[in-house]
Amino acid sequence: MVLGEAVPLYGTAYTRADETVTFGVTAVALSLGANVATYSFYASDLTLAGTGEVDSDDDGVADAGTVTWTAVDCETLTFP
Numbered sequence: 001m002v003l004g005e006a007v008p009l010y011g012t013a014y015t016r017a018d019e020t021v022t023f024g025v026t027a028v029a030l031s032l033g034a035n036v037a038t039y040s041f042y043a044s045d046l047t048l049a050g051t052g053e054v055d056s057d058d059d060g061v062a063d064a065g066t067v068t069w070t071a072v073d074c075e076t077l078t079f080p
Helices: none
Strands: 009-015 021-027 037-043 050-055 066-069
Touching: 037 066
Parallel strands: none
Antiparallel strands: 009 021, 021 037, 037 050, 050 066
16 A cells, blocks of 8 residues: 555666665555655665655655555465
8 A cells, every 4th residue: 555545656676786675666646636656765685675765746855754665475465
């Protein structure tokens, strides 16, 4: 869940020599009037679990505090 709803994401990631991962993701809001939010994260491994900052109004400035992403095993999820 991003922005209080399930939304499409796009972004990029790269692995550094020390095996940490830097990635950025943009969440595309589907609700009318909702802003696009950009997330910049640093993860300690390839699970992409880590903490980052949020630019909630897509103006290039982190303004919505720190958030945490958690790794999830997709085999445990139920899809309709």
